Amino acid sequence: MGSVTATTRTRLTPEERRSQLLDLGVRLLATRSLDELSIDLLAEEAGISRGLLYHYFGSKQAFHEAVVRRAADDLIAQTAPPADGEPLERLLTSVTAYVDYVVTNYEGYLSLVKGAAGGNETLREIYEEARSALTDRIFREDAQGEIIPDTPVSRLIVRGWAAMTEELVLAWVVDPTGVTREELLAVMAASLPALVAVVPGDPRGGA
Amino acid sequence: MGSVTATTRTRLTPEERRSQLLDLGVRLLATRSLDELSIDLLAEEAGISRGLLYHYFGSKQAFHEAVVRRAADDLIAQTAPPADGEPLERLLTSVTAYVDYVVTNYEGYLSLVKGAAGGNETLREIYEEARSALTDRIFREDAQGEIIPDTPVSRLIVRGWAAMTEELVLAWVVDPTGVTREELLAVMAASLPALVAVVPGDPRGGA
DNA sequence: CATTCTATTGACACTTGTTCAATAACGCCA
DNA sequence: TGGCGTTATTGAACAAGTGTCAATAGAATG
Numbered sequence: 001m002g003s004v005t006a007t008t009r010t011r012l013t014p015e016e017r018r019s020q021l022l023d024l025g026v027r028l029l030a031t032r033s034l035d036e037l038s039i040d041l042l043a044e045e046a047g048i049s050r051g052l053l054y055h056y057f058g059s060k061q062a063f064h065e066a067v068v069r070r071a072a073d074d075l076i077a078q079t080a081p082p083a084d085g086e087p088l089e090r091l092l093t094s095v096t097a098y099v100d101y102v103v104t105n106y107e108g109y110l111s112l113v114k115g116a117a118g119g120n121e122t123l124r125e126i127y128e129e130a131r132s133a134l135t136d137r138i139f140r141e142d143a144q145g146e147i148i149p150d151t152p153v154s155r156l157i158v159r160g161w162a163a164m165t166e167e168l169v170l171a172w173v174v175d176p177t178g179v180t181r182e183e184l185l186a187v188m189a190a191s192l193p194a195l196v197a198v199v200p201g202d203p204r205g206g207a
Numbered sequence: 208m209g210s211v212t213a214t215t216r217t218r219l220t221p222e223e224r225r226s227q228l229l230d231l232g233v234r235l236l237a238t239r240s241l242d243e244l245s246i247d248l249l250a251e252e253a254g255i256s257r258g259l260l261y262h263y264f265g266s267k268q269a270f271h272e273a274v275v276r277r278a279a280d281d282l283i284a285q286t287a288p289p290a291d292g293e294p295l296e297r298l299l300t301s302v303t304a305y306v307d308y309v310v311t312n313y314e315g316y317l318s319l320v321k322g323a324a325g326g327n328e329t330l331r332e333i334y335e336e337a338r339s340a341l342t343d344r345i346f347r348e349d350a351q352g353e354i355i356p357d358t359p360v361s362r363l364i365v366r367g368w369a370a371m372t373e374e375l376v377l378a379w380v381v382d383p384t385g386v387t388r389e390e391l392l393a394v395m396a397a398s399l400p401a402l403v404a405v406v407p408g409d410p411r412g413g414a
Numbered sequence: 415c416a417t418t419c420t421a422t423t424g425a426c427a428c429t430t431g432t433t434c435a436a437t438a439a440c441g442c443c444a
Numbered sequence: 445t446g447g448c449g450t451t452a453t454t455g456a457a458c459a460a461g462t463g464t465c466a467a468t469a470g471a472a473t474g
Contacts, residue, residue, distance in 0.1 A: 011439045011452055033327045035242040039431065049454050054432065118325005120240050152385025156378060157394065163374030164367040171366050178359025183406075187364065190405040198397045199390075218421055218470045247461065256423050261463065 018056055021046055025067035026074075030107030034064055034115050061122075064115065068123050071112035072130035075101060079134065087146045092189040094137060095165070099185060102169045113166065135162050138192070148196050157195050164191065225263050228253060232274035233281075237314030241271055241322050268329075271322065275330055278319035279337035282308060286341065297348045299396040302372070305341065306392060309376045320373070342369050345399070354399065360406050368399050 012020070024046050029037055039060055043050045057063035079097045084090070102109045116127030135158050139150065148154050165188050172184050219227070231253050236244055246267055250257045264270035286304045291297070309316045323334030342365050346357065355361050372395050379391050 009437090009439070009453055014452080017452080033330075034325055036327065038429095040429085050431080051433085051455070052453055055453075058432095060431065114325060116324075118241060118321055118323075120243070153390060153394065156375060156386055156391075159378050160371035160375040160398075164371035167370035168363060168367040171363060179363055183360060184363075187360065187402075187405060191367075191402055194401045194405045195394075195398055198394055198401045216422055216468090216470070221421080224421080245461065246463090257462085258424075258464085259422055262422075265463095267462065 014056075017052070021048075021053065021056060021063075022067055022070045025063065026071050026108050026111045029067060029071075029111035029115060034119060037064070037067075039063070061120070064119065065122055065126065068112060068115040068119070069126050071108045071115070072126050074105065074108055075112060075130055076133045078105070081137065087142050087144075088189070088193070090141045091138065091147065091192060092185065094134075094141070095188045096185055098134065098165070099169050099181070099188070103173060106173055110170075113170070131162055135159070147193050151199075153199050154196055157199070158192070161192050161195055221263070224259070228255075228260065228263060228270075229274055229277045232270065233278050233315050233318050236274060236278075236318035236322060241326060244271070244274075246270070268327070271326065272329055272333065275319060275322040275326070276333050278315050278322070279333050281312065281315055282319060282337055283340045285312070288344065294349050294353045295396070295400070298345065298354065298399060299392065301341075301344060301348070302395045303392055305372070306376050306388070306395070310380060313380055317377075320377070338369055342366070355403050358406075361403055364402050364406070365399070368402055371398065 021042070025037065025042060028042065028045065039050050039053055042063075043053055053063060057066055079094075079101050085093070112127065112130065116123050138158060139148065142148055148158065168184065168188060172179060228249070232244065232249060235249065235252065246257050246260055249270075250260055260270060264273055286301075286308050292300070319334065319337065323330050345365065346355065349355055355365065375391065375395060379386060
C-alpha cells in the first residue's frame with residue numbers, strides 16, 4: 001500500500017510548489033486536527049521529501065501558520081466587500097457572501113476555525129484579524145450608527161454576533177434539515193439589530 | 208533553576224495521583240496550547256517519571272482527552288442547575304452561574320475551549336457534550352415553550368446563542384472596560400428571547 | 415521486622431521534527 | 445543538439461519526543 005509510483009522528481013517554480021503545499025495543507029486540515037497534520041503525512045501526500053517542506057517553510061509551526069493564514073486570506077478575499085445601498089441591505093449582502101463562502105469552501109473554513117482556536121498565540125491572531133476584517137466592515141458600512149452605535153457594549157455584541165454567525169453556518173452546513181438558506185440568512189441579518197436593541201439604556205429600548 | 212530536590216519517590220494512591228496530574232494538566236494548558244503540553248513537560252512539572260503518566264493514561268492523546276474532560280466536568284458540576292421561578296428569571300440564573308464560573312475559573316475554561324476546538328473528534332465531542340449539558344437545561348426549564356418553541360430554527364438559534372454567550376464572557380473577562388457585570392448578564396439573558404423573536408413566521412413576529 | 419502488593423522508575427525502541435551536503439531537473443547558450 | 449550553471453529537490457543523519465516494560469522501592473500488614 002502507498003506504492004511509490006514516481007521515481008523522477010518534478011521541479012516546480014517556488015510559487016507553484018508553495019501554493020500546492022498550502023492548498024494541500026488546507027485540504028488535509030479539514031479532516032484532521034492541526035497536530036495530526038504531520039510533516040510526514042503532508043510530504044507523502046504531496047509526493048515530496050520532508051526536506052522540501054522545511055526548505056519552504058522552515059518549521060512545522062511556520063507551516064501550520066502559513067496554512068491557516070492561507071485559509072484566512074481566502075475568506076477575506078472571496079467575501080466581496082459589500083456594495084452600496086441602505087445599511088440593512090448591505091448587512092444582508094455581507095452575511096450572504098459569508099455564508100456562501102463557507103458553504104462552497106467548507107473544508108477551508110473549517111481549517112481556519114479549527115487551526116486557530118486550538119493553536120498558539122500567532123494562530124489565534126491570524127484568526128482574529130480575519131474576523132476583524134469581516135466585522136469592521138459592518139461598522140464602516142454603518143458609519144452613521146443607523147444600526148449600531150459605537151459603544152463598548154455594542155462592540156462586544158458585534159463580537160458575540162460574529163461568533164454566533166460562525167456557529168450558525170457551521171451547524172447549518174452540517175445539518176440543514178428544517179432550515180432553508182433564506183431563513184438562515186434572514187436570522188443572521190436580523191439578529192444584529194435585534195441584539196443591539198437589547199442593550200439596556202439604549203435609545204431604541206430593550207428587554 | 209528547576210533543581211531536582213527529590214531523590215526519594217513519593218507514593219500516592221491512584222486517585223490522588225490521577226487527580227494531581229489532571230489538575231496540573233488543566234493548569235498548564237491555560238498558558239500553552241494542547242500540543243505544547245508534552246508528556247516530558249508535565250512529568251517534570253509534576254516531579255514524576257514519564258512512565259507514570261503512561262501508567263495512568265496510556266497515551267498522550269488519552270491524557271489530553273482526560274484533561275479536557277476534567278475541565279468540562281468542572282464546568283457542568285459547578286454551574287448549578289437552576290432553581291425554580293419563572294422562565295426568564297431562571298434563564299438569568301443560569302447565565303449568571305455560567306459567567307461567574309468563567310470569571311473565577313478562567314484558566315480552566317480556556318483550557319476546555321482551546322483544547323476542544325483544535326483537537327480531534329473525541330475532544331470536540333467532549334466539548335459538545337458540555338455545551339449541550341448547559342443549553343439543554345434551557346429547553347428543559349422552558350418545557351412549555353414560553354420562551355422558545357422547539358423547532359429546527361430555534362434549536363439552531365439556541366446553539367448560536369450559546370456560541371455568542373461564550374464569546375461574550377471570554378472577551379469581557381479579557382477586557383471589561385465600559386461594560387459592567389450586570390450589563391453583560393442582562394445582554395446575555397435578554398438576547399435569547401430577542402433572537403428567537405427574530406425568526407420569520409414565528410407567532411411573536413420578527414424583524 | 416519480614417513479606418507482599420503495587421505505585422513508580424529508568425533504560426530502551428520507535429516515531430516524528432529538523433538540518434544540510436549532495437543530487438538532478440530545467441532553462442540557457444553555444 | 446548538447447553541454448553548463450542555477451537551484452529546486454532529495455536522503456541520510458541527528459535531535460527531540462512518544463510509547464514499552466521489566467526492575468525497583470514505598471507503604472501497609474501480619
